[in-house]
Amino acid sequence: MAVSIGDVATAAGVAPSTVSRALHGRPGVSEEVRTQIARVAADLGYTASRSAASLASGRTWTVGVIAPYVGRWFFGEVLDSAEEVLSAAGFDVLLYNVGSPAARKRFFERMPLRKRVDGVLSLLLPTEAEALALRSLGVPLSLVVGGPRPGFTTVGIDDRRGAELAVRHLVNLGHRRIGMIGTTAAAPLNWTTPSERRAGYLQVLHEARIAPDPRLDVDGRYTVKGGEQAMTALLATRQPPTAVFAQSDEMAMGALRALRLHRLRCPEDVSVVGFDDHELAEVVGLTTVAQPVAKQGAAAARLLLDQLAAPEPTAGGYVQMPISLVLRESTAPPRPQPA
């Protein structure tokens, strides 16, 4: 009977994937372990070429990563941490940056990943049709952002609850006129985060019996510049808000800049709470909802590696990461109204 890679693995006391890596000269295996595995394989009469013809056949040692907006802090962090995990396991990363609806359409039409990757890590939420296209690749799929999704292993946070934490904090401070900076441009990209965070905002207003005012719900395009423009628009309303929930720290920091340009003080004149805990949130003293960004990228990459190492294809699963409100100096009770 032929010696299998599993026999070598058992005899060497390592995983079959480690045997494969060691015998193919892939990284992620120490020289000591590699030597030991080669010795065990030789003892059992197992050769790397046989492995090449079976287990390792067709492996590209490449993971496709689909990401929108690599220049934005969140996606850069996720990508950096995922790439570190994948690279350490010997995988190259094939990055597709599909930020615009046009680039996205072209990507899913051409589906350039076919036969080029062993797995896919997506930082954008696919539509039903896109998910079907991805599943047709027949490789493990891992997804950052969003909740459970059939056929995918997903890692994310509870966006709605995060927004509730932020807005409830403002309500607890005594604010009644609360603006929100989010985006309406998310729909064509099937990006659920803005609508989930909006739902959390509306839920807390409802709990507090505050009638939502659509004039206070403005688009900041999830950029610093957009946040600045959105805050400027809020300040130009007939009755400006005393507090603002920005759906991302980058928009919140743009809002802080708009306040400065208007010679308004934060939090004395307007409170601002963000979302993310961007590495610069601490520098500007921004109260925010912290989410573990790098950890989400690393976790998604690890789950993908687990699936790649599994002898049988495994179905999805959802890992929800913890979030928490971080209090800094950008939020305070509203000023007493003139009598």
Add this chain to the structure above:
Amino acid sequence: MAVSIGDVATAAGVAPSTVSRALHGRPGVSEEVRTQIARVAADLGYTASRSAASLASGRTWTVGVIAPYVGRWFFGEVLDSAEEVLSAAGFDVLLYNVGSPAARKRFFERMPLRKRVDGVLSLLLPTEAEALALRSLGVPLSLVVGGPRPGFTTVGIDDRRGAELAVRHLVNLGHRRIGMIGTTAAAPLNWTTPSERRAGYLQVLHEARIAPDPRLDVDGRYTVKGGEQAMTALLATRQPPTAVFAQSDEMAMGALRALRLHRLRCPEDVSVVGFDDHELAEVVGLTTVAQPVAKQGAAAARLLLDQLAAPEPTAGGYVQMPISLVLRESTAPPRPQPA
């Protein structure tokens, strides 16, 4: 005589690369132009298959991008803008994130780009040996960061002059005790930016007859956290500086945070000048040396596309982008010394 792709291009009034794209159904060509080119090609008796057998043979329509630290603002911005240009021309991006010396060593040993890319865009400066390995790929090479480099088309800024602008500004304000936050970890990565900026700092001290004090030259690892720690170390010296030049805005913002934690005011107690004009520099009122970051990525990508479209291989060239000092609120004259 056979009709060449150049004949079709001339007759249609477009570039040969546009003809190639149009006849191969690649994106980046409007339907109108595509139809017109197809008609001209048919009139001349030129067929796409002939083109496929010559000009376009062996094309992978993929550009390899080598980048360190995608999570850092500078590299994320460059990558985003380069990817946008390449994607619009129909090229996929194969990203290699090689931030650590170990990942870098593995990358150049394995050279996984071979036969997988039509060109390489590098955001890290290769050593002589690495440059040799890249040139052996026989594809166009474009480089962001650093000066002219044989065999490469490079895009960059004058790092030394940028540092001189920043430090001369501090000297002009009357500062004599000027610290610098840079990094010493650059050497193993062959990254010349920190040493060029240090040279500019030392040059201006020399001009101003200020003896450099090695205790004021500290390592901030080019991160926000590192900048915070470096500033803390500077404040703990026997005679702290009255002004600090941080070699990146991220380190400068970390320095601002350290000042805040020490209940020191900027610029009243310590002036801080950064480098980059990070999108959040304006938010925190940071005086800095502005460089066009996204433009460098886009320019490098465009130069690579030009080389790919050229009928003959073209040698290097160096594009230097403009820099300028942006005055904001983080710098001021030193406080009068107590008599």
